Amino acid sequence: MLEHGGNLRDAAREYGRALADWIDLSTGINPHWYAAPAPHASAWHRLPEADPALAGAACAYYKAPAMLPVAGTQAAIQALPRLRAPSRVVVAAPSYAEHAHHWGQHGHQLRQVPYAQLGAAVDGCDVLVVCNPNNPTGERIAPELLLEWAAKLAARGGWLVLDEAFGDTETQAGLGSHTGKPGLIVLRSVGKFFGPAGLRLGFVAAHPALLAQLADMLGPWSVGGPAQQVALAALNDTHWQEAMRERLRGEGLRLHQLLAAHDIASTGTALFQWWPEERATAFWRHMAQAGIWVRLFRQAAHGIRLGLPPDEHAWLRLQQALTAWKHL
Incomplete structure (x- = not known):
């Protein structure tokens, strides 16, 4: 089975940090998920x-x-x-x-x-x-x-x-x-x-x-x-879709600019940023030690991908970890 992002239990086990203390940026999944109504009871039975x-x-x-x-x-x-x-x-x-x-x-x-x-x-x-x-x-x-x-x-x-x-x-x-x-x-x-x-x-x-x-x-x-x-x-839900597209585009630009402010030239989409990183493994470990799980690509694409932080506290932790990396 191939390795994928979202394997937060592996991170918790390897670094000895409780699951609740991690920020998972390893998947590129929208952190502001659609809050759908509970399915009808028949959906569980039929x-x-x-x-x-x-x-x-x-x-x-x-x-x-x-x-x-x-x-x-x-x-x-x-x-x-x-x-x-x-x-x-x-x-x-x-x-x-x-x-x-x-x-x-x-x-x-x-x-x-x-x-x-x-x-x-x-x-x-x-x-x-x-x-x-x-x-x-x-x-x-x-x-x-x-x-x-x-x-x-x-x-x-x-x-x-x-x-x-x-x-x-x-x-x-x-x-x-x-x-x-x-x-x-x-x-x-x-x-x-x-x-x-x-x-x-x-x-x-x-x-x-x-x-x-x-x-x-x-x-x-x-x-x-x-x-x-x-x-x-x-x-x-077209109203939610339109509002979310606008929000994600704004947050994607914010992530791109945050990385650029720390001398990282990234590309990506509204949901994630990517860059080829010479010290990819070292960056991945540095972020993990800060409780931030990013995606390390070791083979065809040797680099780092990270998704959007879910809230302002996570944005701050990411900024602090990037600043520490820049000054290593």
């Missing part, structure tokens, strides 16, 4: 048959013609490689490691290609997997270019798999509306922008025939009843 209203709300929110709810986009990431015969697969690098991990199985021929070289790689692959915006670097590829690549791949029966898990604050860049034709598959996450990552809920936008194959592979009752009810409320 088998979770699919609610058409949820798929309809997702289509409206993501502007896609058809969507399949899944138990987090992780479920789709694991299943999609099993829906193709052995193929030539290019995964953008660095990016969310689960993509390459699963496409590297099931007989596929896998290459990991830097973002700057993806255009040259399109003609030599059957499947191209891209995070946009990228996790962890925040790098972006123009929608027009992605659609051009998708058309090339679709013409020979290929796929562009587009992971837009961090795309909710960049509503003009999403490609869900283009998924009615074969060849383009878009993954969307409820946990990042809305914040309830514990629901394990995401959506896949794609041609209906592929969604039917994916649904068959995932089997019945793949999304719990409480998760469906909470997500339905969140997807329909």
